[in-house]
Structures are given as structure tokens and as C-alpha cells.
Amino acid sequence: MGKDGMNVALLGLGTVGKGVYKVMKTQRPEMPQKLNTVLNLKKILVRHPEAHVKDVDDPSILTSDYSQIVDDPDIDIVIELIGGIEPACTYIRDALEAGKSVVTANKDLIAERGGELMEIAEENHAELRFEASVAGGIPIISPLKNSLSANEISEVMGIVNGTTNFILSKMTDEGMDYEQALREATALGYAEADPTADVEGYDAARKMAIMASIAFHSRVTFRDVYTEGITKITAQDIAYAKTLGWVIKLIGLATNGKEGIEVRVHPMLIPQAHPIATVKGSYNAVYVRGDAVGDVMFYGRGAGEMPTASAVMGDVFSVARHTVYHSQGTTRDNVYRKIPIRRIENTVSSYFLRMEVEDKPGVLATIASIFGNNSVSIEQVIQKDKIGTNAELVIITSPVRERHIRDALLIINSSSVVKRVASMIRVYIDQREGEIS
Amino acid sequence: MGKDGMNVALLGLGTVGKGVYKVMKTQRPEMPQKLNTVLNLKKILVRHPEAHVKDVDDPSILTSDYSQIVDDPDIDIVIELIGGIEPACTYIRDALEAGKSVVTANKDLIAERGGELMEIAEENHAELRFEASVAGGIPIISPLKNSLSANEISEVMGIVNGTTNFILSKMTDEGMDYEQALREATALGYAEADPTADVEGYDAARKMAIMASIAFHSRVTFRDVYTEGITKITAQDIAYAKTLGWVIKLIGLATNGKEGIEVRVHPMLIPQAHPIATVKGSYNAVYVRGDAVGDVMFYGRGAGEMPTASAVMGDVFSVARHTVYHSQGTTRDNVYRKIPIRRIENTVSSYFLRMEVEDKPGVLATIASIFGNNSVSIEQVIQKDKIGTNAELVIITSPVRERHIRDALLIINSSSVVKRVASMIRVYIDQREGEIS
Structure with missing residues (x-):
């Protein structure tokens, strides 16, 4: 940390990257009071710098060469928003090994290799934070690690994929069939051209693996999650469910009980009176049951430019505060158990x-x-x-x-x-x- | 912090105090992994030690003499659960001045004198945490200070009093009149013998003052909150509201806009489709609107022995971690603005x-x-x-x-x-x- 504040590098300038760029600007006047320092965006890594000249005030911060970031000792924090396993994994590992803290929204990577990356972070007294990898702007990783940390958590139940919740809401409220609802989701930009990761439940499974690891203090990876998507749900199923007082949702369920941990993602009939049944459209919600707190629920936008940027920048602010107070690296992984996974x-x-x-x-x-x-x-x-x-x-x-x-x-x-x-x-x-x- | 862990003192052994005592015991085996230390409950301050002998394993930790706590340099953390302004305020001030961190559930005190106590904490590099003072076990103070800290918060809307929500839910769902519903709340222990603080909205007003101060970075005290209770709400009002598609809730509303901050607690007609309208019985919920995150909601049990103990112990665990990593005192108040209050x-x-x-x-x-x-x-x-x-x-x-x-x-x-x-x-x-x- 230099006397002119801290320096931040951004990897990727897609939807969320642009959101982070905006928040860095709007929050700049508040930083001295909120953080006792100022954050400067020193570099942005993009594949084609010339294509992003219009996206930034000062195009000289654009680079396609990661060594300009990882080898720069003045860069304190790296924000990874490229997504996917590689090259993101190598970039993050190299940054952590250079003693830089990393904030990421990369659920694929954290769900698959979060454990080893957390270890590298601890060894290097750096932080690796990933609030944005689960449920967009909704604070859930930090509450699990902090406010709820004196609980033995027995259950985490979530609607953590907005695309499928949008599709099922349309089928429920407007009687659409699956294909029709998917077309509307695609037209509105809620579903990607290839919707597989969403509609088959893989996206939700990654998020559940991340939350289960934190909640139960035992490593759960993407491969441990039983996953079924929503493609076979029909308008008839939904209509029958309705007459019986249920709604059909794509639910991620993680429990820790006498027979071990189970983590699964599949369609589920939920009683209409359950708070999670009222979560509609592209909203997300996570329901947590702890031995002391009882049931708590966290609700909000699970994706999108600004909500995800909110979560990323919340993590960046935390790292900045820890650095100012020389307590960087104090947010540990706390995965200290080895609980078997129930089939x-x-x-x-x-x-x-x-x-x-x-x-x-x-x-x-x-x-x-x-x-x-x-x-x-x-x-x-x-x-x-x-x-x-x-x-x-x-x-x-x-x-x-x-x-x-x-x-x-x-x-x-x-x-x-x-x-x-x-x-x-x-x-x-x-x-x-x-x-x- | 001694080599045998950290020492904690508890002030008050009422409902929440007993919950904290339980969580201290059940979490003890987890502490080395979660905290890198162990917390020992060294003293409990009660008015009549002899009356509490059956409540504890080792009665020698009971004392009626606060000097045994505040003058003991081995006590690192004081948990204040006495409630009210005095002697709680003096106890907390003395503990902070002795360099001890304090965790409290005392909304009356924080809503009235939180500002000066936070200053004393900062001067003494101690922490003053009060998650449990608002909405029981629901994490809200910490998310506002951390995960959502990169947002400009414009609105906090809450159902933050379980007693009145229980009464209004009974009136709405079962057609009871106010007196009948209040009698049932009293019989079930949801309302106190003198229900004034709840039914007149004072309890909710204190919680809104605390949240508004954190959310808007500008001090709001109990006296700044416009308050109206639910005693004048009739079964007719509720019936008319229902036919129009609304429900009546006791709402705390804090907003920060062009004309300043407004904070008020009063009955409000809420559209049935609003997520906060579905919050029933003794549950609480807090709805937050930020410029980046959009709308997020936090939902759960707003009171009770174990939910409140969950929030208290979450704070205690945070202080313990900060102490282990020598970063105690890094959680600042962040009240750095002076925004006028709108009438x-x-x-x-x-x-x-x-x-x-x-x-x-x-x-x-x-x-x-x-x-x-x-x-x-x-x-x-x-x-x-x-x-x-x-x-x-x-x-x-x-x-x-x-x-x-x-x-x-x-x-x-x-x-x-x-x-x-x-x-x-x-x-x-x-x-x-x-x-x-």
C-alpha cells in the first residue's frame, strides 16, 4: 500500500467488470471515510485493449499482458471477473503467490478448486474472497462466516439460479410450457444462447457446493452435488402441484445430519406458505437453519451487472480495510472437518x-x-x-x-x-x- | 489474551444471557478451529448470585461486583445483556476505557448514546458491536457495514418488532380485534406485562435509529424518529385494506434522499405482493435498497433466547478473531456525515x-x-x-x-x-x- 492509497487491477471488462468500474468511480469520494485509504484502478486486463477504449476514462490502464499486473508490486488487490477454470485459476494462483489479495465472482472455479486456492491464500497471508460467486448481490458468504459463525448450521436451502426461477415463475403464473418460457427468458436476456448450465442445474450446483463448504466446515465440490434440471417439468406437473397447494421450484438443498452431508439440486414441490415459495422471477433467496438462530432467509437479485458488482466491491472494501489495519489474511476458510457425502x-x-x-x-x-x-x-x-x-x-x-x-x-x-x-x-x-x- | 485463550465476562443472566451461556458451551469444541483460540466465561455479573447457582456449572463465576470484571486485566471481552440506559452505559464505558471490547444487545442504549460510546471504543482501540440490538438473530448490522458497504443506501424498511407483527397477523388472519390479539400475545409471552414500548412503536424506533445511522453514515437517534403505534388500528381498517389488496404492518422506514433523512415508525398499508407483506407472526424482516445491489431482504426471528444469542456470539467470535490477529478496533463506526432530518x-x-x-x-x-x-x-x-x-x-x-x-x-x-x-x-x-x- 503506497502513500497515495491502494492499487487495484481488474481482470475482465464484461458485464460485471463494467459494474465494478462504475462503483469504483461513484464510491471514490466516500473511500477516505469508509476505508481510511483510496483505491486506484491501475490496470484492466482484456484480450483486445483497442476494443475497450470507449469503456474507460483512461485507456492507458488497459492491457492484454497479465505480467504487467502480477509483476507490479504496487498492485495490492486483483479482481478476477474472467470466469471459467483457465486461465482464471493460474492468474489467481500467481496473484496470491505474489502476496496480492484476490476477489472473484468465479463460481465454477471456487466450486471446483476453492480449497487449494484458499490454502495458497493462507500460505501467502493474502485474502481470497468470493461473496459474488453465490447469489449475486445478496450477502450470504460473509454472514455464514461471521454473523452466523457461532451456529451449527444443519441446512442451507436456496433458489440460486435466476434463469430457472424466471422460467418456472412464467410457467406457474402464466401457464406457459417450458419451451415457451425458455424462449421468453432468452429474449429478455435472462437465459444465455446455450442455457445448459442454468436449466440443467449445474450453475445452482456450483453455488450450493460453495455454500455447503462454508456452512458445514467440510469441503464440498461440484462433483459431490446430485443435480437434476428443470427441462422435464411440464405445465401439467405445475397445475397439479398448484391444486395441492404447492409450487415447483429448482431448489438447492444442502443438509448436514447424522448420516453426513447431502447436497442436491433438483426441482421440488414447496408449500405455498413457505417464504421461499414467494421468491419470483429472477430473484434469488437462501434459507439457512442454525441451531441457535433458527431459520433466516436472505433475498435479492442473484445476478446482473450492478448487484454482482456490489458483492465484488463489498469484498474489495473488506480487503482494503484489513490491509489498512495490517490484518490482511485474517478471513480464514474454516473448512476443518471431513464429513462424508450422503448418496x-x-x-x-x-x-x-x-x-x-x-x-x-x-x-x-x-x-x-x-x-x-x-x-x-x-x-x-x-x-x-x-x-x-x-x-x-x-x-x-x-x-x-x-x-x-x-x-x-x-x-x-x-x-x-x-x-x-x-x-x-x-x-x-x-x-x-x-x-x- | 492469555496463553489459555481469551476471557469473557457476561453482564446479566436473563433470557438472552442464558442463551449465550449455552452457545458458549456447545461451541467450545469448535473454537480452536473457528477462532484459533478458546473463549472462557470467567465471570457473570448478576444482582443476586445466590439466585443463579442452579443456572451455571461453576457458581464461583457469579458475582454482583462489577469491579471484579472491569478491574480484571485478564478479561478481554464484556457481553452486556442488562438492557436499559443505566447502569449499562457506565459499565460499557468503563469496560471500553479499560481496553476491553464490548458486545451488546442493548437497543435503548445504542439508539440513544451509540455515537459517544463508539468514539470511546475507537479512542481505546477496543470494539463495540451490537448486531443483536436489531432484529435478533438476523444479520443486518454486519452486512450493512461490510458486504453492502460499497453501496449508497437510499432506503431501509423493516418489520422489526415481533410483538406488533404477531398482533397484526392475528387481526389479519383470524379477524381478531386489537385487544383480543394483544391478550393472546401476552398469554403466549410475545408481549410484556406493560406492552407500551412495543405497541407504541418505541422499540421499533430504536432499531430504525440504529440501522439508519449505519446505512446513511449519519447519526440518527431515537428522538429523531417519528413514531406512531398500532393501538388505533381496528378490525375494519384491516378488512378494508384486505379488499383493496393491502395488508397493514407496523413498518419502520428510513430513507435518505435529496431533502435529507427521514426515519419513521407507523402502521402502513403494504401491497400483498411485496415480500415484506408475507412476513408473519413474530418474524422480522429488513428490506434494504442500495444503488448497486438493488433490493435485498433479510428475514428471520427477531427476538428470543437463542436467535439473539446467535447474534451476540457472532459478534463475540468476530472480536475474538480480530484479537487473535491483532486487528482489534478495525470495525469503525463510519458515521462521517451530518445529514439533516426531514420533518x-x-x-x-x-x-x-x-x-x-x-x-x-x-x-x-x-x-x-x-x-x-x-x-x-x-x-x-x-x-x-x-x-x-x-x-x-x-x-x-x-x-x-x-x-x-x-x-x-x-x-x-x-x-x-x-x-x-x-x-x-x-x-x-x-x-x-x-x-x-
């Missing part, structure tokens, strides 16, 4: 099952008996629309281990009275009950 | 007015003309129940400065066609619009 087959849920069956007497008895033989209890049955000569049957089961439902469905699928199991969607249960059964 | 007469709202009027032609014309002469536009009128020979009229106005509505009501009250203005309740407007008009 999806061993998790406990209720299940919503929609199936096409022969429209004749005794069918329900046959199905009920298959379920009964596999330890599955039926809680609710709706028999509704005729489909040609067949009938549509919707069953909600009692909480049961997933392996039992899978066994039952194998047999049901080969039964002559059942034409097709159209949907199997997990239903929210209070996970404290899931522990018992 | 309630100059604030802008829409208004819900319920009045008894003569049931004859021309009455609405008379009222509308009085409003018109005072710059008040009518947005909606409902004429409904007859009350003897009179009619009940409900009017919703367009956004207007409060002094105009007051002028209009003065004239209306003296008009012969109006028998009584039964209710005047402010209606939520987007405060960004309130700036313009």
Missing part, C-alpha cells in the same frame, strides 16, 4: 409421481401393493384427466428413502397396468424429520 | 382515510373539493357500510406531502357533513417516486 439413494423425501395408467378397476390396488412391498406409503392420490383410454394418476408419497422409491418405480414401470411414469418430482419435507425415518 | 410534515405518502359521513348526496363532492383545495388528489373511494344514518367512506389519496393531508383533515374535521375521521393510515409508496413529487 442420493440414501436421502429422504416425499415424492410427487404422475403416471398414465389403464383406466380400469384394481389399478390403484396393484400400484399401492407394489409401493407397500417397497416400504413406500401413499399419502395422497388424485385421479383426474382421461388420456384416450388411459387415466392420469398423481400420487404423493410419505417421506421415504430414495432407493425404495427407485425400486418401486422399476417394478411399476414393468407392470402392464402402468403405461408411463411421466414425472417423479421430490416434495419438500422438513429435513429434521428426514433424519428420523 | 414528518414534509414526507410524502399516500393515505388511507376512513371516515363517517352524512349519508346524503353531495357529501363526496364537498370532501373532494376540500382535498382539491389542499393539493390532495383522490385515487380510490369505497363507500360501504351504513352506520345508523351515516355512511362509511374509505378514501385512498395519491402521494402527497403530509402537511397537505393534515391541512385538509383540519378543514374536513370541522365540516358539518363529516361526523368523524376514524383512521388515517399511511400507504406504502415507492420512495423513489416520493422524491419527485
